[in-house]
Amino acid sequence: MKVLRRVTKRQALGRVMLRECRRLLSKPLYPFAMVVAPLFCYFFFTSLMSEGLPQNLPVGVVDLDNSSTSRQMVRTLDAMQTTDLRYAYGSFTEARKAMQQGLIYGCFVVPEGFAHDAESFRQPTISFYTNNSFLIAGSLLFKDMKQMGELASGAVSRSMLYAKGATEKQAMAVLQPIVINTFPIGNPWLNYSVYLNNTLLPGILQLMIFMITVYSIGVEIKDRTARQWLRRGNHSIYISLAGKLLPQTVVFFVMAAIYNVYLYGVLDFPCQSGILPMLTASLLFVLASQSCGVIMIGVLPTLRLGLSFASLWGVLSFSISGFSFPADAMHPMLQGLTMLFPLRHYYLIYVDQALNGYSMVYSWVSYVCLMGFVLLPFLVVNRLKSALIWFKYIP
Amino acid sequence: MPKEQGFKQRVRSGIADLFLIWKDELKLTFSDQGILIFFFVVPLFYPLLYAFIYNNEVAREVPAVVVDESHSALSREFIRKMDATADVHIVSYAADLKEAQLLLKKTKAYGIYVIPADFSKNIHRGEQSFVTLFADMGSLLHYKNLLITATNVSLEMNRAIKISLAQNTTEREDEITSAPIAYEEVTMFNTQNGFASFLLPAVLILIIQQTLLLGIGLSAGTTRERNLYHHLVPASIHYNGALRIVLGKALCYFMIYAVMSVYVTRLVPYFFDLPQLERPGTLLFFMLPYLAACIFFAMTLSAVITNRENVMVAFVFSSVPLLFLSGISWPGSAIAPFWQYVSWLFPSTFGINGYVRIHSMGATLSDVRLEYGALWIQAGVYFIITCLIYRRQVLFCRKRRLDSYRKTKGRMSDDCR
Numbered sequence: 121m122k123v124l125r126r127v128t129k130r131q132a133l134g135r136v137m138l139r140e141c142r143r144l145l146s147k148p149l150y151p152f153a154m155v156v157a158p159l160f161c162y163f164f165f166t167s168l169m170s171e172g173l174p175q176n177l178p179v180g181v182v183d184l185d186n187s188s189t190s191r192q193m194v195r196t197l198d199a200m201q202t203t204d205l206r207y208a209y210g211s212f213t214e215a216r217k218a219m220q221q222g223l224i225y226g227c228f229v230v231p232e233g234f235a236h237d238a239e240s241f242r243q244p245t246i247s248f249y250t251n252n253s254f255l256i257a258g259s260l261l262f263k264d265m266k267q268m269g270e271l272a273s274g275a276v277s278r279s280m281l282y283a284k285g286a287t288e289k290q291a292m293a294v295l296q297p298i299v300i301n302t303f304p305i306g307n308p309w310l311n312y313s314v315y316l317n318n319t320l321l322p323g324i325l326q327l328m329i330f331m332i333t334v335y336s337i338g339v340e341i342k343d344r345t346a347r348q349w350l351r352r353g354n355h356s357i358y359i360s361l362a363g364k365l366l367p368q369t370v371v372f373f374v375m376a377a378i379y380n381v382y383l384y385g386v387l388d389f390p391c392q393s394g395i396l397p398m399l400t401a402s403l404l405f406v407l408a409s410q411s412c413g414v415i416m417i418g419v420l421p422t423l424r425l426g427l428s429f430a431s432l433w434g435v436l437s438f439s440i441s442g443f444s445f446p447a448d449a450m451h452p453m454l455q456g457l458t459m460l461f462p463l464r465h466y467y468l469i470y471v472d473q474a475l476n477g478y479s480m481v482y483s484w485v486s487y488v489c490l491m492g493f494v495l496l497p498f499l500v501v502n503r504l505k506s507a508l509i510w511f512k513y514i515p
Numbered sequence: 516m517p518k519e520q521g522f523k524q525r526v527r528s529g530i531a532d533l534f535l536i537w538k539d540e541l542k543l544t545f546s547d548q549g550i551l552i553f554f555f556v557v558p559l560f561y562p563l564l565y566a567f568i569y570n571n572e573v574a575r576e577v578p579a580v581v582v583d584e585s586h587s588a589l590s591r592e593f594i595r596k597m598d599a600t601a602d603v604h605i606v607s608y609a610a611d612l613k614e615a616q617l618l619l620k621k622t623k624a625y626g627i628y629v630i631p632a633d634f635s636k637n638i639h640r641g642e643q644s645f646v647t648l649f650a651d652m653g654s655l656l657h658y659k660n661l662l663i664t665a666t667n668v669s670l671e672m673n674r675a676i677k678i679s680l681a682q683n684t685t686e687r688e689d690e691i692t693s694a695p696i697a698y699e700e701v702t703m704f705n706t707q708n709g710f711a712s713f714l715l716p717a718v719l720i721l722i723i724q725q726t727l728l729l730g731i732g733l734s735a736g737t738t739r740e741r742n743l744y745h746h747l748v749p750a751s752i753h754y755n756g757a758l759r760i761v762l763g764k765a766l767c768y769f770m771i772y773a774v775m776s777v778y779v780t781r782l783v784p785y786f787f788d789l790p791q792l793e794r795p796g797t798l799l800f801f802m803l804p805y806l807a808a809c810i811f812f813a814m815t816l817s818a819v820i821t822n823r824e825n826v827m828v829a830f831v832f833s834s835v836p837l838l839f840l841s842g843i844s845w846p847g848s849a850i851a852p853f854w855q856y857v858s859w860l861f862p863s864t865f866g867i868n869g870y871v872r873i874h875s876m877g878a879t880l881s882d883v884r885l886e887y888g889a890l891w892i893q894a895g896v897y898f899i900i901t902c903l904i905y906r907r908q909v910l911f912c913r914k915r916r917l918d919s920y921r922k923t924k925g926r927m928s929d930d931c932r
Contacts, residue, residue, distance in 0.1 A: 155831075175849065251876070252705035255705070255714075257848075298646060327832050327835075332828065338824070340766070435831065450571060482620045
């Protein structure tokens with residue numbers, strides 16, 4: 121009779137890991153989802169937003185006055201960074217039509233008799249219209265146009281003050297007694313690429329981690345290889361899981377390191393804290409995301425439902441992590457829910473460390489939360505094991 | 516069976532098969548939980564979830580801290596006015612910048628206003644005073660609130676100071692002194708600058724394309740898994756022709772999505788009080804090519820799916836890049852030409868742009884003729900590609916059947932010998 125040789129735990133772990141590496145290379149889906157898709161997204165988003173701050177947004181002008189004063193104003197507006205006066209229209213209706221056709225993001229209307237009224241102190245009104253269905257474009261133009269409005273008004277007052285014999289300093293003190301100086305900490309260029317990509321790229325990676333973790337476990341149930349997998353791991357779910365997930369951890373951490381190096385090293389995005397805290401956060405983030413994946417397939421051990429859960433959670437992360445729409449503006453119930461998304465904690469760490477350069481102490485809650493995720497799979501591990509042994513694949 | 520069928524007969528059998536395939540596909544759809552999730556559960560509930568997240572539209576009462584070194588009536592007026600706005604909430608007064616920074620680090624506040632010691636003195640001396648704003652850039656919405664509020668309050672106070680300096684006699688004179696040229700700013704279509712009104716329409720349209728992509732991909736993956744030779748086409752006499760298969764299946768999806776689209780594009784915005792300026796007829800005509808383009812686009816892509824669940828792993832992440840490619844959040848005019856060309860491959864690009872303009876901006880069909888035309892072209896091109904793919908599959912299938920028939924026949928004749 122052949123006696124089965126007992127293997128040590130370490131040997132078992134090695135065998136499962138080897139098996140997993142082979143599996144990862146056997147299907148094109150794994151390299152695609154783990155390497156190609158994230159790399160593509162890194163490149164895509166940074167290249168799409170390489171301008172940093174959108175510039176030269178098309179704007180229309182309706183100059184009903186056509187005086188030298190109004191033309192001067194139009195030129196000033198055109199010279200502004202974000203505004204590109206591309207079209208002139210004969211009436212507001214035409215400009216609105218152009219807006220509805222998507223040609224322009226805003227328009228600027230100078231009324232008839234504008235110069236005449238301004239010179240005779242009849243306070244003419246100029247109007248700015250911005251299309252805020254495109255929020256970023258609309259807000260950027262709004263800023264330019266407001267500045268333009270103040271400048272136009274100021275120009276008239278200034279020439280009046282000069283005429284009365286005021287010096288430039290005196291004139292400015294009358295025109296603008298209180299000045300607001302703004303220092304946007306960490307991102308003085310208001311660079312949207314910095315603002316968005318620091319969370320978008322990890323978000324994509326997180327989505328892929330959820331998917332691959334759920335898929336790689338769920339597909340064992342589907343293909344009826346789960347028992348073989350457990351056997352390799354000495355029938356221990358802990359060894360089997362660790363052996364399966366560790367090779368993936370390595371790949372995902374390398375992917376995370378790549379975006380860190382790419383963003384902070386190649387593109388020179390602000391990283392006040394140095395790259396080490398960010399790499400630490402990335403490692404915890406990868407582990408937390410994998411743990412979430414284990415919970416998803418543990419709670420719903422059907423491949424299709426597990427993947428649906430992963431997609432829902434992964435895609436929702438982008439909105440609920442609060443980097444575009446702040447979490448404190450959401451419904452209180454959702455604010456509590458944000459705790460359950462690793463991306464939220466990663467985002468908070470990024471703001472504290474890379475963007476603002478605070479010491480890691482200030483973000484301890486987020487680090488602890490990320491570590492907390494790693495403990496969660498222990499809750500579902502037994503359920504998962506029985507699912508691996510007894511569950512039958514339901515299409 | 517006669518080898519050569521008359522044209523009339525072929526059309527007749529084709530139409531009969533088309534409806535048979537349509538019926539099969541409907542049965543498959545309603546018996547498959549996975550497809551049901553994508554075709555019904557996601558379009559029904561996902562928009563509600565998104566709307567719930569963004570429902571507050573804007574951030575209000577952003578916490579800020581003040582370092583008031585001036586301690587004057589004027590500086591207090593400035594602070595009071597800041598706190599009175601809806602957008603900013605002064606949570607604390609700090610003795611110095613260090614203390615204020617600590618509050619920022621503990622995320623008790625997102626901005627610091629520093630009012631210098633000579634703030635009031637300078638103004639009364641006829642010199643400029645500078646208020647400094649340090650803003651946390653973690654969220655641009657916070658920064659925007661902090662900056663715009665400070666600017667507005669300063670403009671308001673500047674006006675009052677200017678008037679007091681001018682020593683006018685009438686109120687009208689005051690008005691003219693404060694602003695010789697008045698200006699008004701009108702934010703159109705999304706008047707409150709809301710986040711939901713801006714992002715949700717794009718998300719809604721994207722959901723239609725992505726759920727179709729996932730559902731149809733799942734269905735194709737299932738067919739391949741169940742099929743003996745891993746083909747897209749079941750071995751049945753009725754599936755003998757590409758056109759009838761493609762049209763039969765598409766009809767099934769179209770019927771389901773005709774209903775779902777009404778819910779997604781009309782009811783969801785209505786539930787959440789988003790601006791709705793569309794004429795229903797315009798929207799109806801616009802959704803027609805969009806659905807067709809999405810369906811044939813999904814059927815084309817589903818050809819690469821070999822297993823049921825792969826479709827989710829491979830396609831779900833694409834939603835995020837597609838949303839950005841549409842030019843709603845990142846302005847279309849700032850997208851590099853290369854990415855613009857790439858974006859033309861996807862129905863969502865034209866669908867989102869057209870829908871946002873029709874729905875949020877009240878555009879007519881002639882205003883979105885570019886998108887409308889592009890969607891019809893996409894529908895046509897993807898339809899042809901789908902037909903070619905299925906034609907190849909049908910031919911393959913026929914050949915395989917013929918081969919195996921010959922093989923068995925050969926074996927039988929061998930046995931006989």
